[in-house]
Amino acid sequence: MYNKAYQRREPQLKVGLSCRFFSTDDDKEITCTMSNLMEEFESVEALLKKLPPDDYKKLKNVLFGTETYELPLSENVSKMAENYNFDVLSCKFSCEKEELRPPRIVRVGIFQNKIPMCPETPIVKQREAVHRMAKDAIRTAAAGGVNIFCFQETWSKFSYMIEARLFEQKCRDMPFAFCTKEKLPWTEYAENAKHGPSTLFLSELAKMYNMVIVSNILERDETHGDTIWNAAVFIDNHGDYLGKHRKNHIPRVGDFNESSYYFEGNTGHPVFDTEFGKIAANICYGRHHPLNWMMFALNGAEIVFNPSATIGDLSEPLWGIEARCNAIANGYFTCAINRVGTEIFPREFCSGDKKPAHRNFGHFYGSSYVTAPNGSRSPGLSRVRNGLLIAELDLNLCRQVRDKWGFRMTQRLEMYSQCLNKAIQPDFVPQVIRK
Amino acid sequence: MYNKAYQRREPQLKVGLSCRFFSTDDDKEITCTMSNLMEEFESVEALLKKLPPDDYKKLKNVLFGTETYELPLSENVSKMAENYNFDVLSCKFSCEKEELRPPRIVRVGIFQNKIPMCPETPIVKQREAVHRMAKDAIRTAAAGGVNIFCFQETWSKFSYMIEARLFEQKCRDMPFAFCTKEKLPWTEYAENAKHGPSTLFLSELAKMYNMVIVSNILERDETHGDTIWNAAVFIDNHGDYLGKHRKNHIPRVGDFNESSYYFEGNTGHPVFDTEFGKIAANICYGRHHPLNWMMFALNGAEIVFNPSATIGDLSEPLWGIEARCNAIANGYFTCAINRVGTEIFPREFCSGDKKPAHRNFGHFYGSSYVTAPNGSRSPGLSRVRNGLLIAELDLNLCRQVRDKWGFRMTQRLEMYSQCLNKAIQPDFVPQVIRK
Numbered sequence: 001m002y003n004k005a006y007q008r009r010e011p012q013l014k015v016g017l018s019c020r021f022f023s024t025d026d027d028k029e030i031t032c033t034m035s036n037l038m039e040e041f042e043s044v045e046a047l048l049k050k051l052p053p054d055d056y057k058k059l060k061n062v063l064f065g066t067e068t069y070e071l072p073l074s075e076n077v078s079k080m081a082e083n084y085n086f087d088v089l090s091c092k093f094s095c096e097k098e099e100l101r102p103p104r105i106v107r108v109g110i111f112q113n114k115i116p117m118c119p120e121t122p123i124v125k126q127r128e129a130v131h132r133m134a135k136d137a138i139r140t141a142a143a144g145g146v147n148i149f150c151f152q153e154t155w156s157k158f159s160y161m162i163e164a165r166l167f168e169q170k171c172r173d174m175p176f177a178f179c180t181k182e183k184l185p186w187t188e189y190a191e192n193a194k195h196g197p198s199t200l201f202l203s204e205l206a207k208m209y210n211m212v213i214v215s216n217i218l219e220r221d222e223t224h225g226d227t228i229w230n231a232a233v234f235i236d237n238h239g240d241y242l243g244k245h246r247k248n249h250i251p252r253v254g255d256f257n258e259s260s261y262y263f264e265g266n267t268g269h270p271v272f273d274t275e276f277g278k279i280a281a282n283i284c285y286g287r288h289h290p291l292n293w294m295m296f297a298l299n300g301a302e303i304v305f306n307p308s309a310t311i312g313d314l315s316e317p318l319w320g321i322e323a324r325c326n327a328i329a330n331g332y333f334t335c336a337i338n339r340v341g342t343e344i345f346p347r348e349f350c351s352g353d354k355k356p357a358h359r360n361f362g363h364f365y366g367s368s369y370v371t372a373p374n375g376s377r378s379p380g381l382s383r384v385r386n387g388l389l390i391a392e393l394d395l396n397l398c399r400q401v402r403d404k405w406g407f408r409m410t411q412r413l414e415m416y417s418q419c420l421n422k423a424i425q426p427d428f429v430p431q432v433i434r435k
Numbered sequence: 436m437y438n439k440a441y442q443r444r445e446p447q448l449k450v451g452l453s454c455r456f457f458s459t460d461d462d463k464e465i466t467c468t469m470s471n472l473m474e475e476f477e478s479v480e481a482l483l484k485k486l487p488p489d490d491y492k493k494l495k496n497v498l499f500g501t502e503t504y505e506l507p508l509s510e511n512v513s514k515m516a517e518n519y520n521f522d523v524l525s526c527k528f529s530c531e532k533e534e535l536r537p538p539r540i541v542r543v544g545i546f547q548n549k550i551p552m553c554p555e556t557p558i559v560k561q562r563e564a565v566h567r568m569a570k571d572a573i574r575t576a577a578a579g580g581v582n583i584f585c586f587q588e589t590w591s592k593f594s595y596m597i598e599a600r601l602f603e604q605k606c607r608d609m610p611f612a613f614c615t616k617e618k619l620p621w622t623e624y625a626e627n628a629k630h631g632p633s634t635l636f637l638s639e640l641a642k643m644y645n646m647v648i649v650s651n652i653l654e655r656d657e658t659h660g661d662t663i664w665n666a667a668v669f670i671d672n673h674g675d676y677l678g679k680h681r682k683n684h685i686p687r688v689g690d691f692n693e694s695s696y697y698f699e700g701n702t703g704h705p706v707f708d709t710e711f712g713k714i715a716a717n718i719c720y721g722r723h724h725p726l727n728w729m730m731f732a733l734n735g736a737e738i739v740f741n742p743s744a745t746i747g748d749l750s751e752p753l754w755g756i757e758a759r760c761n762a763i764a765n766g767y768f769t770c771a772i773n774r775v776g777t778e779i780f781p782r783e784f785c786s787g788d789k790k791p792a793h794r795n796f797g798h799f800y801g802s803s804y805v806t807a808p809n810g811s812r813s814p815g816l817s818r819v820r821n822g823l824l825i826a827e828l829d830l831n832l833c834r835q836v837r838d839k840w841g842f843r844m845t846q847r848l849e850m851y852s853q854c855l856n857k858a859i860q861p862d863f864v865p866q867v868i869r870k
Contacts, residue, residue: 044497047490055482062479063498065752236870243868249845264847269854273869288842290725290764291851298858299865317500318763318810325760328753329725375753407723410684412699416726417855419704423733424848430734433678434708435671 040363044320045379065376067094071392077144084136086113086386090144091370091378093333095394104395106276108303108333109146111137112368113155113386114341130156131201137388138202142209144390147237147276150214152337152368153284153307154230156189156198176309176339179255179361180349187261190220190228193244199233207239212274214281216307218261219244228262232281232307234272242272247283248292254314255351255361256285269295277302277395284308287322287336290329297330297408302395306336311362319367320380327371331402333393340366340386373401475798479755480814500811502529506827512579519571521548521821525579526805526813528768530829539830541711543738543768544581546572547803548590548821549776565591566636572823573637577644579825582672582711585649587772587803588719588742589665591626591633611744611774614690614796615784622696625655625663628679634668642674647709649716651742653696654679663697667716667742669707677707682718683727689749690786690796691720704730712737712830719743722757722771725764732765732843737830741771746797754802755815762806766837768828775801775821808836 041047048056048063071092081088097103113133134155141149154176177186191197198217206213212235219231230247246265250258269292271280280301286292287306296304306323310316323336341364348357367380370391381387402408422428476482483491483498495501506525516523530538548568569590576584589611612621626632633652641648647670654666665682681700685693704727706715715736721727722741731739741758745751758771776799783792802815805826816822837843857863 041490041493044494047486047494050487050490051482051485055476055485058476059479059482062751063755234868240870242870248847248850251845252841253839264845268866270866270868273867278867285845288764288840289846290729290761291846291848291854294725295851295854295858298854298863300867316497320498321756321760321763321810325756326725328756329723375756404688405723406687410686410699410720411724411726412683413726413855413859415683416730417852417859419726419730419733420848420852420855423730424852428733431703431705432708432713432735433669433705435675435677 040384042384043367043380043382064379065372065374067372067374067376068092068378069094071390073144073390077140077390080136080140080143081388084133084140086111086137086140086388087382088140088144088388088390089379089381090390090392092392093370093372093376093378093394093397095397096400098396098400101396104277105392106148106303106395107144107146107390107392108335108370109141109144109149110305110335110337110368110370110389110391111141111149111155111387112152112337112340112366112381113137114339127156127197131198134202135205138205138209138211138213140388141390142211144388146211146390148212148214148274148279148303150281150305150307150335150337151216152339153216153309154218155307156191156215156217176343176361176364177345178258178261179351180345180347181257181260182347183261187218187228190218192222193217193219193231193233194241196220199235199241202233203235203239203241206235206237210237212237212276212279214279214305214307216281216283219246229265230258230262230283231265231267232283232305234274234279234281236274237276242274243270245270245281245283247286249286249289251285253285254353255311255349256314258285269299271296271299271301279303279305281305281307282326282334284310287326288318290326293326293330293334297332301330301332302398303333303335303393304330306334308336308338309364310338312365313362316365316367319365320369320377323369324371324375324377327373328375329407331373331405331407332398333373333395334371335368335391336371337368338366339364340382340384373398374404475819477819478802478815478817499814500807500809502807502809502811503527503813504529506825508579508825512575512825515571515575515578516823519568519575521546521572521575521823522817523575523579523823523825524814524816525825525827527827528805528807528811528813528829528832530832531835533831533835536831539712540827541583541738541830542579542581542825542827543770543805544576544579544584545740545770545772545803545805545816545824545826546576546584546590546822547587547772547775547801547816548572549774562591562632566633569637570640573640573644573646573648575823576825577646579823581646581825583647583649583709583714583738585716585740585742585770585772586651587774588651588744589653590742591624591650591652611778611796611799612780613693613696614786615780615782616692616695617782618696622653622663625653627657628652628654628666628668629676631655634670634676637668638670638674638676641670641672645672647672647711647714649714649740649742651716651718654681664700665693665697665718666700666702667718667740669709669714669716671709672711677709678705680705680716680718682721684721684724686720688720689788690746690784691749693720704734706731706734706736708735714738714740716740716742717761717769719745722761723753725761728761728765728769732767736765736767737833738768738770738828739765741769743771743773744799745773747800748797751800751802754800755804755812758804759806759810759812762808763810764842766808766833766840766842768805768807768830768833770803770805770826772803773801774799775817775819808833809839
């Protein structure tokens with residue numbers, strides 16, 4: 001146990017230096033060198049803005065698309081966010097007016113966060129604290145007119161860890177513990193999708209704020225052999241549980257030892273038809289799988305959330321690519337949400353990368369963003385701080401873009417259905433041409 | 436006809452001004468305002484390099500991945516390129532050494548170009564000129580050690596057009612004529628894949644330089660009803676015709692009226708097993724279709740070329756996303772090649788965008804690039820000039836990345852095969868959950 005974790009003897013605000021904690025087991029000093037913190041800059045946008053305005057504009061148009069506008073929010077929103085110590089960004093996507101269909105304006109809010117309590121706090125109190133943080137975020141989103149709110153992956157899970165960030169001590173990470181391969185205490189945080197504490201808690205807020213909430217949790221299915229799943233729970237704006245989607249693709253890469261905890265989902269690709277649009281969740285590693293995205297489109301999704309937890313060394317250059325590419329390919333909005341912070345665990349673990357066993361999971365780089373079906377994207381949230389991104393969309397844009405590009409009609413699904421039927425046979429012979 | 440096209444009376448080198456040509460039909464002045472030229476900067480990389488070096492490095496790592504290195508080329512290469520008036524860029528992708536497999540080092544060369552002759556030149560002479568340009572490019576690539584060379588989409592087609600670029604008059608575009616919906620003269624340039632002039636011409640060069648060449652042409656199939664196709668021809672390093680792949684997905688978007696000229700390909704997703712690796716071509720609009728990319732992977736491709744022709748207003752923010760995302764998803768290298776220049780046609784055409792009929796197709800923005808299966812990408816070629824990009828790859832990286840990320844094994848193709856079998860039924864009921 002590391003109950004003096006936050007009593008650093010030499011506060012060092014400079015990024016990239018080593019960080020020292022003290023263990024209560026033996027009161028020995030623990031030094032964690034975080035070389036990857038060297039790279040912890042605020043955000044891609046913050047760096048790009050250092051360019052001359054003309055150059056910035058040209059580059060932004062090519063890199064991020066041109067079709068986003070400022071979305072003014074009431075002063076109250078920024079005050080609340082400041083009070084709760086997280087960033088707020090907002091933007092609006094363009095859409096043409098139609099003659100027969102009225103606009104279908106929706107505001108989505110996506111939230112990236114760390115855990116709010118010191119890890120040695122008793123579990124029940126931690127839960128209260130993480131729920132308090134969630135409540136603050138949802139209240140702020142409500143003040144910003146958000147209709148659909150989504151957390152990052154397994155936001156409600158929390159437990160032992162040491163906060164390694166050298167700045168912004170007020171806000172701390174919750175752990176993504178699958179690197180450890182340990183079962184207890186991590187599996188204790190799995191909860192029932194329909195009746196668990198997170199769902200009950202959020203149902204109240206959903207009703208209070210007339211808001212659809214997507215809550216990605218570690219699910220415990222007590223009625224089917226106490227199995228564990230990684231599931232997104234959908235709660236409607238009347239506080240009613242709509243259903244759940246279980247993560248379809250489970251990683252076995254680097255520290256993401258998730259297949260030790262739960263299996264590939266068995267709930268298909270459900271799309272939830274809410275008062276604010278047809279929504280779905282492609283959970284974390286599922287964003288690498290184009291067919292996972294595609295099936296949500298074939299089931300009619302207009303917004304697909306991608307609640308994630310991923311670190312810099314593994315995936316950061318891929319982050320801006322995948323959710324965006326699949327918004328384009330499928331003609332819907334995607335909302336990619338990643339956690340923030342660097343997590344250091346009590347016991348060492350190894351990462352299969354030929355490096356020594358270590359405690360540091362690497363830096364979760366946040367950078368949550370929203371993409372429209374035309375490929376235009378919002379600015380990204382910070383790489384280092386909690387944040388709420390509010391994006392205003394007109395869902396009519398989905399059909400407009402589908403009509404323009406025609407991807408669905410030029411998709412040749414019949415051909416690919418035949419192709420896949422052949423490709424899954426163990427004796428499938430690839431179409432290879434040799435002289 | 437516009438045979439004074441290149442006798443502009445007031446040479447204006449400043450980008451973004453209007454451009455004036457003179458028609459010989461009536462000697463009236465034609466003014467073409469090219470608002471999109473306002474945006475014609477050199478390249479994304481050139482702008483990013485204006486940042487302080489530290490910021491540039493951080494941004495580059497996030498935007499482009501970290502795993503490319505300098506690839507020195509002999510001085511001769513740059514001299515030749517300078518002489519032939521095109522840019523040369525080179526880079527090298529990293530790969531781990533293995534114990535049992537020797538490295539499989541391959542150099543690919545991708546070439547983006549405009550047509551080299553004035554459009555009023557007789558057709559046979561134009562063909563000679565475009566072939567001369569191709570020869571120059573291939574000779575330079577050979578000097579740079581290139582093993583596999585690929586052109587942009589329908590590189591060998593050429594005809595009537597007016598060069599609208601205000602600078603670099605020495606090099607001019609060839610037209611991408613499908614905007615016009617006119618058949619003659621454009622359809623005259625369709626040629627037999629195996630015995631046509633482009634293939635015969637390139638076979639000699641392929642043999643001479645021990646180089647595999649991928650040549651995307653407008654194909655005429657005389658033995659099957661004189662049908663026209665958009666096809667990539669594969670010629671091996673002994674000069675032998677290996678086979679062809681016909682474009683699988685045909686656009687009907689903006690000015691890309693290609694479905695007026697040819698239909699969806701009927702050649703499947705062939706992978707060509709050459710001495711330098713297993714290669715394939717996903718032609719232009721096919722890059723928007725994840726299943727097209729996927730089938731080349733299931734057939735064993737290690738490098739997939741994407742010969743393209745696409746303009747700024749339509750697709751530039753998507754360009755850096757799609758070929759890259761699909762390199763990641765499929766565990767192979769992708770090489771995205773786009774033409775350069777702004778093309779102005781003799782007669783007006785309309786674009787279905789509520790704007791008046793016009794002659795300007797918009798700016799083809801080049802920016803050709805290569806992506807490794809780990810998502811790292813090369814720098815992009817210029818947005819405005821002819822260029823050759825030489826990238827050195829170790830094909831062993833494909834399997835290394837597949838082993839690391841496990842996308843193929845976590846892909847659940849059996850599930851998706853069943854999903855698609857259902858989705859293609861006319862009475863398919865999407866999986867939608869309503870209260």
